[in-house]
Amino acid sequence: MSEELFTELSLQICVTGLILYMGFIVYDLAKESKAGKYGTIVMFGTLGFGVVGFLIKTVISKVIG
Template sequence: MFGFSEEQIAWFGLTFGVGAFMAYMLFIIGHLAWESKAGKFGTFVLFLALAFGMVGFVAKLIIEWVLEH
């Protein structure tokens, strides 16, 4: 498709597509904290609890980058 292989399209989607989705999720969590007037500690807890799963994905990207270089 458009001169790209399936592997290149999958890499782009997993890298930039999921990254953009994660940034959007952080925006949603921040908006949720703001709308609920959670305060500083409540906002911290919301980000810690709801965004903790993203740490694994970011760690995977960093580990892959380190092992390739």
């Protein structure tokens, strides 16, 4: 396994784990603060924008590079 492949795989795995962990944190924060249905949707929507941005960056870098 080359260093480049290892770096790419570990980045994808670690970022996926980080996104899942952030989702858990947002869920717990919404539950503890009694944000309600709308507040929880807004919180997860904001987190979702960051995830979509990361995915778009990955796709664009694959297409260009």
